[in-house]
Amino acid sequence: MTTGDLNTAIGYDALTANTTGYKNTANGNYALKSNTVGFGNTANGNYALESNTTGDYNTAAGNYALESNTTGNINVAIGNSAGSQNTTGSGNVFIGNEAGNTNSYQTASNKLIVANSD
Numbered sequence: 438m439t440t441g442d443l444n445t446a447i448g449y450d451a452l453t454a455n456t457t458g459y460k461n462t463a464n465g466n467y468a469l470k471s472n473t474v475g476f477g478n479t480a481n482g483n484y485a486l487e488s489n490t491t492g493d494y495n496t497a498a499g500n501y502a503l504e505s506n507t508t509g510n511i512n513v514a515i516g517n518s519a520g521s522q523n524t525t526g527s528g529n530v531f532i533g534n535e536a537g538n539t540n541s542y543q544t545a546s547n548k549l550i551v552a553n554s555d
Contacts, residue, residue: 448483454490465500471507482517488524502531505543520550 442459446452451463454471461478463469468480470487477494478488485497487504493511497503502514506519511527514520518538520531530548531537537550 451480453547 440457441455443453444452444459444461445548446463448455448464448468449466450470451468452472454459454473456473458472459476461469461472461476464481465483465485467483467487469478469489472489474545475489478486478489479496479497482500482502484504485502486495486506489495489506491508492506493510495503495506496531497514499515499517499519501518501521503523505507505524506512508525509523510527512518512520512523512527514531516533516536516537519533520529520537522538522540522543523529524543526545530549533553536552
């Protein structure tokens with residue numbers, strides 16, 4: 438981390454690439470690992486928001502939740518692997534085990550997905 442402020446990281450490799458991102462919370466191994474300038478993100482769980490680089494205001498609760506998100510903003514994922522295939526979609530809510538865990542949700546925006554696997 439170089440100049441980012443008000444960040445919290447707990448876990449192996451959590452928030453390690455952060456440069457100027459601020460107000461991020463990463464709790465879990467590899468949580469928010471790739472984040473560089475994204476801000477206001479919360480990742481709770483191993484690999485949660487792992488690929489996020491510049492996405493802002495995302496919330497992931499569960500192992501692998503929003504794992505592939507890179508630039509998507511204002512997404513919420515609650516559950517193991519919830520929203521894990523989302524890459525650039527914004528404004529999504531994924532609730533449940535593996536909710537939205539298919540390629541059809543990689544770039545989708547403004548979706549509400551409630552499922553116990555997709």
